[in-house]
Amino acid sequence: MNATPSANDPGQPAPNVEWAITSVDLPTPTVALAIGAHPDDIEFGCGATLAKWAAAGCRIHHLVLTDGSKGTWNPDADIAALIRSRRVEQSEAARRLGGQDEVTFLDQVDGELRESLELRSRIARHIRVVRPDVVLGHDPWKRHRLHPDHRHAGFLTCDAIVAARDPHFFRDHGLTHHRPANLLLWEAEVANHAEDVDGFIDTKIEALLAHASQFESTMKAVEPADLDKFAVRIRARLTELGRRIDRPAAEIFTRISDL
Numbered sequence: 001m002n003a004t005p006s007a008n009d010p011g012q013p014a015p016n017v018e019w020a021i022t023s024v025d026l027p028t029p030t031v032a033l034a035i036g037a038h039p040d041d042i043e044f045g046c047g048a049t050l051a052k053w054a055a056a057g058c059r060i061h062h063l064v065l066t067d068g069s070k071g072t073w074n075p076d077a078d079i080a081a082l083i084r085s086r087r088v089e090q091s092e093a094a095r096r097l098g099g100q101d102e103v104t105f106l107d108q109v110d111g112e113l114r115e116s117l118e119l120r121s122r123i124a125r126h127i128r129v130v131r132p133d134v135v136l137g138h139d140p141w142k143r144h145r146l147h148p149d150h151r152h153a154g155f156l157t158c159d160a161i162v163a164a165r166d167p168h169f170f171r172d173h174g175l176t177h178h179r180p181a182n183l184l185l186w187e188a189e190v191a192n193h194a195e196d197v198d199g200f201i202d203t204k205i206e207a208l209l210a211h212a213s214q215f216e217s218t219m220k221a222v223e224p225a226d227l228d229k230f231a232v233r234i235r236a237r238l239t240e241l242g243r244r245i246d247r248p249a250a251e252i253f254t255r256i257s258d259l
Helices: 043-054 079-097 117-130 147-167 202-207 224-243
Strands: 031-036 058-065 105-110 134-136 183-184 194-195 250-256
Touching: 031 117, 031 147, 043 058, 043 079, 043 134, 043 183, 043 194, 043 202, 043 250, 058 079, 058 117, 058 147, 105 117, 105 134, 117 134, 117 147, 134 147, 183 224, 202 224, 224 250
Parallel strands: 031 058, 031 134, 058 105, 134 183
Antiparallel strands: 183 250, 194 250
16 A cells, blocks of 8 residues: 555554554553644644553653644634644643643744754753653654655654753753653654554544644534544544554554664
8 A cells, every 4th residue: 555645644644565563562651752743743643642651650741843823724813812722722632631741832833843953952851851761753754745844843853862862962951861762753654663552542532622723624624523524534544553463443653762
């Protein structure tokens, strides 16, 4: 199956026969940090996995890099109000996933995210403060991706992990360096890891439905009944991915463990 037609679907990719899934289910981390370009990206990318870990006692942290200010098709939208709404929606989505910690927002302008030393430093500092066992983020190497923020967010995440782990990067932080055990990249170009998320699809969907401002633009839900169709699509995708590992449902990632 060619992954190109769904390259710009948010979150979990369509199955690809070229994948070699070599690992299933990390041990439940003590702390996990998910880094998304926009409000809702984390829920699309790894919401069920985070819900599973939270239910098992993991502390879940969300780091959202942009303000979500382009997230509407309404040319006359009140952008300041949209930004406020998206912050509230993201915090509620994190709560629905079982997160016990506040969402951190870096408030970069939506659509204008760039890879810079300043942002790399801010993300690396957050990793050193939170000290996650697992970091989750966008796969920056995914082909045929249109949205630049997803690419830049993925590269910033990878670059910040390198900076956070080594003691001579950003010594001005005044913090002990930290090396996560695993990096999981959603929207995976070459998936090699799966998380069994049986029993957590509904939690993922409920978290996504917290993002009411995105019903029309991202979820294609113009009418109330369209939200049911959206939920069916999410459930079908995770069920389809589950078949790759002989489980009822799964989320799929590129796993990098040699950090």
